[in-house]
Amino acid sequence: MPTSIPDSEFSITRGGLLYKFLRGIGVILPEKPSILRQILFFTLFSYLPLLVLSLVEGLHLGNKVEVPFLVEFASAIRFLLVIPLLLVSEVIVDKRVKLTLNQFERSNLLSESGKAKFEAAKLDADRLGESIWGDLVIILLILSYLLFRIHVNSVEMTTWAYPNPADPSEHSLAGIWAAYVSYPIFQFMILRWIWRWIIWSRMMRKISRADLAIITTHPDQSGGLGFLGEPPMPFSIFTLALSIVFSGIMAERVIFQGLHLHDHYPLIALFAILCILINLLPLIHFITILNKARIKGIYDYHALISRHHREFEKKWISSGKTTPEEILGSPDASSAADIQAVYEAVKKMTPYPFNLKSMVATLVLVLFPLLFVFALEIPLLDLLKKLAGIFF
Secondary structure (H helix, E strand, O other): OOOOOOOOOOOOOOOOHHHHHHHHOOOOOOOOOOHHHHHHHHHHHHOHHHHHHHHHHOOOOOOOOOEOOOOOHHHHHHHHHHHHHHHHHHHHHHHHHHHHHHHHHHOOOEOHHHHHHHHHHHHHHHHHHHOOHHHHHHHHHHHHHHHHOOOOOOOOOOEOOOOOOOOOOOOOHHHHHHHHHHHHHHHHHHHHHHHHHHHHHHHHHHHHOOOEOOOOOOOOOOOOOHHHHOOOOOOHHHHHHHHHHHHHHHHHHHHHOOOOHHHHHHHHHHHHHHHHHHHHHHHHHHHHHHHHHHHHHHHHHHHHHHHHHHHHHHHHHHOOOOOHHHHOOOOHHHHHHHHHHHHHHHHHOOOOOOOHHHHHHHHHHHHHHHHHHHOOOOOHHHHHHHHHHHHO
């Protein structure tokens, strides 16, 4: 049984039932991510049939329904923008995760006893990423949702999916395809990324217990783990994808249902907090070890300073034998100042490997798609002024 895995073979995004299926039918080529081929494949099965069926039924444009297919932009956002973004992000996240893991070794943060635990954490994450069980659970969740959900038009207007005003549960052909093929594909893509986030969080928990050699005096004020919170964080692009979907839903409510955006401010704030937590929660596992290292560092350096300053006093104050010529040019005073600076650095160390910059970076990604929604109700100039008032 292997005890380590090379970086070239490690991945939390390359594996699972869907990956094996796409490899089997030739969509994904050996040793290549084949992102463009995957985008074309999912577009072929998620969006194109909706367009064709809407054209056949005359629901693509015109006055047959209040919201024709080509006017209802949320579907295009999901299938033509978000799914391709999630596929592209597999390569980006894979590189970022490998860079992060490699930094533990480059920074000598792994003690001899911790290296085995670190490699075990990587092997466990790779095994979970390769396993088909995560995808099978996701499929069961989606099938259960399809089985127990009653498909009813929740919007009080006719749409390309629900064209009959007399029966809000009656689907068009495009609506049937959307409900039982297109939307499950999209749901699978989102849930698969949540599964990867769980793998990432689990791996961070295991690494936090790998006897890390924390450097309490490190200038990043996070014991040498500040790189974990350095933006962009591994799942930032996933939160951007979620924000694009969320913004599309909000925009539809404003345009088609006549709802006011200010009624959804609490929901928007809750969504922004959720996106920040997605990026930061995997790192909270390091809080315990960082806090212990900080407290120990404060006590250790406090004792060191006490001993140093006591000897300093004996030599320069209590003895009374020093001359001005001896004091001038002596390195002792500089040594006292240096050790004091080190002690202050330890006291400034934070017990978490992220900072305000990490949260602001996520918030910017979340708010960027929402700017277009806010622009529907607030003039662009006024909107920019409000944003400037928040950040400056």
